[in-house]
Amino acid sequence: MIKAVLFDFDGVLVDSYKYHLQAWKFVLEPLGIRVQPQEVFLNEGQPVMGIARNLLKRTGRHFSDAEIRELVERKNRHFQAHNRARFIEGIPEFLRDxxxxxxxxxxxxxxxxxxxxxxxxxxxxxxxDVIVAEEDSPRGKPYPDPYLIAAQKLGVPPDECVVVENAPLGIQAAKSAGMRCIALTTTLPSQYLQEADAIFPNVAELRQHFPQFYLKG
Structure with a gap:
């Protein structure tokens, strides 16, 4: 019996990705980097410093930690100032369920x-009941730490938790934590999400099928 559901945020709970992409373009295009959405989505889940390092590799230049941190701070400020993200359709009803x-x-x-x-x-x-953000876990996804911290705070064993994700690194983190994982194809096609236990195209399908998969005794 599942006692807890742990949700990723961007692309699972909220439709924030276009605003993240806009923010990455704002800081990276002046450096000559053309931001590819799929590249960002495949890096999603890990701490933003790691995403920035991976995106900057294409320049062939060396960036110090201080330079990357400054770029990340500008990216986050842009996102916070310009995002208009909202809950993805069906999420409020699923949370209520x-x-x-x-x-x-x-x-x-x-x-x-x-x-x-x-x-x-x-x-x-x-x-x-619990929110675990970047500041709360020394190691981010794909390490299991964020999900294990959440389970500990909830007081629920990992094998009684199910995770809802949309990115390979998040799925890897969930499985490494000993949790079942459902993937949504909100940002990436199913071919990138095969390690998940189940894959659904949207929240409506997840909500419809969730009881038969996870609420049986």
Missing amino acids: LKQKNIKIALVTGTLRKNIASVLSPQQMRLF
Whole structure:
């Protein structure tokens, strides 16, 4: 019996990716880097410093940690100032379903709490029993640490948790934590998500099929 559902944030709970892409373009295109959406999506889940390092490799130049940190700070400021992301269709209803069944819910992400707060209202943030952001885990995805920290805070064993993800690094983190994982094809096609236990095209399909897969005793 599943006792907790742990959600990734960007692309799973909220439709924030176009705003992240705009922010990456804002800081990287002046350096001559053409931002490819799929490249960003494949790197998603890990701490933003890691994403930046991978995207900067194409320049062939060396960037110090201080330079990368400054670039990341500008990227985050742009995102926080310009994003208009909202809950993905079906998410509020799915969260309500879980609450009614006394299933605990957590938000587990490699993004900053400031980024979360720029998208969700305080009332929306209170829907989650636990929030684990970049600042809360020394090692981010694909390490299992963020999901294990969330499970510990929830008081639920990993094998009684299911994770909802949309990126390979997040799926890897969930499976390494000993949790079942559902993937949504909101940003990447299913060929990149094969390590998940189940794959759905959208939240409506997930909500429809979730009881038969995970709520049986």
